[in-house]
Amino acid sequence: MKLRNMPLELPETGWLIMERKREQKLVSIDDALLHIENDSFLAIGGFMIHNHPMGIIREIVKENRRNLKILPTPPGGSIDADLLIGCGCAASVVASYIGAEWLEPIMPNYRRKVEEGELEVLEYDEHTIICGLRASAEKLPCGITRAGLGTDLLKVNPHLKIFNNPVTGEPLVAVPPIEPDVAIIHAQRSDPYGNVQHAGSVFMDLLLAAASKKVIVSVDEVVPLELTRHDPFKTTLPCHLVTAVVHMPYGAHPCSSHGFYGYDEQHIRDYVGFAKRGDGYQEYLSKYIYNVGSLYQYLELVGGIRRLSELKAC
Amino acid sequence: MGDGVHVNELMAIVLSRDLKDYEMGEMGAYSEIPMAACKLARWTHAPNLNWWCSATSYLNSTSPLYHSSTDYRNIAGAEAVLDMNDALFYAVPRYDFFFLGAIQVDPYGNVNLTAVGAWEKPKLRGPGCAALPGVTALPIRSYIYMNRHDSRSFVERVDFVSGVGHLYGGHSKAKAGLPERGGPCLVVTPLAVMDFQDETKRMRLNSLHAGVALETVIENTGFELIIPENVPATMPPTEEEIRVLREKVDPYGILREKG
Numbered sequence: 117m118k119l120r121n122m123p124l125e126l127p128e129t130g131w132l133i134m135e136r137k138r139e140q141k142l143v144s145i146d147d148a149l150l151h152i153e154n155d156s157f158l159a160i161g162g163f164m165i166h167n168h169p170m171g172i173i174r175e176i177v178k179e180n181r182r183n184l185k186i187l188p189t190p191p192g193g194s195i196d197a198d199l200l201i202g203c204g205c206a207a208s209v210v211a212s213y214i215g216a217e218w219l220e221p222i223m224p225n226y227r228r229k230v231e232e233g234e235l236e237v238l239e240y241d242e243h244t245i246i247c248g249l250r251a252s253a254e255k256l257p258c259g260i261t262r263a264g265l266g267t268d269l270l271k272v273n274p275h276l277k278i279f280n281n282p283v284t285g286e287p288l289v290a291v292p293p294i295e296p297d298v299a300i301i302h303a304q305r306s307d308p309y310g311n312v313q314h315a316g317s318v319f320m321d322l323l324l325a326a327a328s329k330k331v332i333v334s335v336d337e338v339v340p341l342e343l344t345r346h347d348p349f350k351t352t353l354p355c356h357l358v359t360a361v362v363h364m365p366y367g368a369h370p371c372s373s374h375g376f377y378g379y380d381e382q383h384i385r386d387y388v389g390f391a392k393r394g395d396g397y398q399e400y401l402s403k404y405i406y407n408v409g410s411l412y413q414y415l416e417l418v419g420g421i422r423r424l425s426e427l428k429a430c
Numbered sequence: 431m432g433d434g435v436h437v438n439e440l441m442a443i444v445l446s447r448d449l450k451d452y453e454m455g456e457m458g459a460y461s462e463i464p465m466a467a468c469k470l471a472r473w474t475h476a477p478n479l480n481w482w483c484s485a486t487s488y489l490n491s492t493s494p495l496y497h498s499s500t501d502y503r504n505i506a507g508a509e510a511v512l513d514m515n516d517a518l519f520y521a522v523p524r525y526d527f528f529f530l531g532a533i534q535v536d537p538y539g540n541v542n543l544t545a546v547g548a549w550e551k552p553k554l555r556g557p558g559c560a561a562l563p564g565v566t567a568l569p570i571r572s573y574i575y576m577n578r579h580d581s582r583s584f585v586e587r588v589d590f591v592s593g594v595g596h597l598y599g600g601h602s603k604a605k606a607g608l609p610e611r612g613g614p615c616l617v618v619t620p621l622a623v624m625d626f627q628d629e630t631k632r633m634r635l636n637s638l639h640a641g642v643a644l645e646t647v648i649e650n651t652g653f654e655l656i657i658p659e660n661v662p663a664t665m666p667p668t669e670e671e672i673r674v675l676r677e678k679v680d681p682y683g684i685l686r687e688k689g
Contacts, residue, residue: 233550269592316502319513378503
C-alpha cells in the first residue's frame, strides 16, 4: 500500500537467519479461543462495517461464551457487537456507537435489548474510551480529557469523574484505565511470529493492542518472516503486542478487510432483516454459525470464491 | 424540490457556502451531506480548506462520494491517513469546525444521539454518544444537519445531552468548565436554515427553503423559534454549484438516492 522511495540496504549476511528456537504465534482457531473465557472483557478491533474479526466472533458464538463485557472500539461496532449481543454472549457493552451507517443506523439487537432492559450499557464516547485505553497502555491511573463536561454522559457513567486540575483549577474529566482481557483484531497479513500488517486503515487497532492484556489477530494472509524483514515499515502491530495469530482468509466477511476486499452489503442487509424479526434471528444463527463446520464451509455458504472475488472489486 | 435539486444536495450546498478558505474541519462516519459540502467548497470558493474524515481519519479525499465515509475507496484520493488515536492528537485540537447530526436538538443546539426517554429504560436507544462529548468540548464552531425537521426531533429539552451546544445560554458553558468560544453556528434541515441569536444563544430562523411556508417550520419545531421580521428565502443553488456537485463531488448520485 505505502510507496517507499528509500531503497533498503540489506546487510550482506545474516538477515535471513531465523532465530532457531523462536516460538511461532500462529495457532488454530480452537487454540486461540482458549484465551477467551466466560466473563472476559473482550474488545473488538476494526470499526463500523470494516475489519471486524467476524470469523473469531462466529466461533465465540458457536462455543457459547457467556457473560462477556464487550468493547466495540471507537468510533464503533456494528454486526460484530450485534451478533454477540443478539445470541446472548454479551451481558454488557462499553460503547460509543453501535450502528452500520446507512445500512442500519442503530443495530437491531442492541436497540431491542437495551430498550427491554436486558443489556447493561457502560456509556462512553470516543474520546473517553480512547483516553481510558491510553491510560491502560501507558500504565497510568487515569487519562484526562474535557470530553463529557456539560453533558449527561457524566451523569450516567460513574467511572468518569470530574476534578479540578491542580495547574489552573479548571474542571477536567478523569477516565480510569480501560484494560480489556482480550482484544480480537482482524488485519490483512502477518508472519508466523505475529508481526502484523494492515493494508488499509489501522483504525484503533494499535492502541487497542497496547491497552489489552492479550491480543488475538485473525489475518487474511500469512507470509514468511522474510517478507516482514524486507520492509519493516509495513508492520503495523509489532509482534510483542500480539499473543496469537489465526489464519482466516476472508475472516472479516461480511465486513470489509480494508485494502483486501469490500463489505458484503447484501449479507449485512439480510442480517439486519433477520435480527429485526426476533424469531428469524435463530434462523440466521443456525444457518451461518451453529450448523457450519469450518470457516471454509462458511465461505462456500456465503457464495464461495465467485462471490468473494466479486467483493475484491468493491 | 420542484426544480429538480434534491433536498440533500441543497443542504450540502448551503453548508458548503459557509465554509471558509484556509480553515480545517471534520465530519464523522455516515456523513454524506457534510462530506459533499467540504468537497464542493474545495472545488469552488475554498481550495485551501482542509477536511478530515475523523472516522478512518483521512485528509482531503477527492474520491467520488460514497454512502460510507469509512469506505476504503475514500482513501484512494486522500492526501494523508492517520489512525484515530493519532488524529486525536495531531488533527482534532486544530479544527476550526465540525459537523454533527442528532436524533434530537434543543433551542440552544444541545444534541442527543444516545437515548430518547429515560436513559435507564429508553423508548428509543440511539447508536451512542459517538464523539459528541469530545468535539463539543472544543472551542470551535459546529454545523448541525438534521435529516428530519419535526417536533419530535426539535424539542424544548433533549432527553440526553450527548453533545453540548450553547448549553443553557448565559455563562452556563463557562460554569461547566467549557470554552465559551465556538458552539453551534448553523442548523440546516430539509425545511430551513437556522442560526443562533447572539444575546440569548437561542435558535433563530435564518432562511426558508424554496416552497416551504413559515407556518410549516413553526408547526414542525417543538419549541419557540426566534422569528425575525424578515425571513429571506434560502439562496437557491447556482447552476455552477449544481454542475460541480454532480460532476465532481457526487457523480454516483448518492445524495439524490434518498426520498
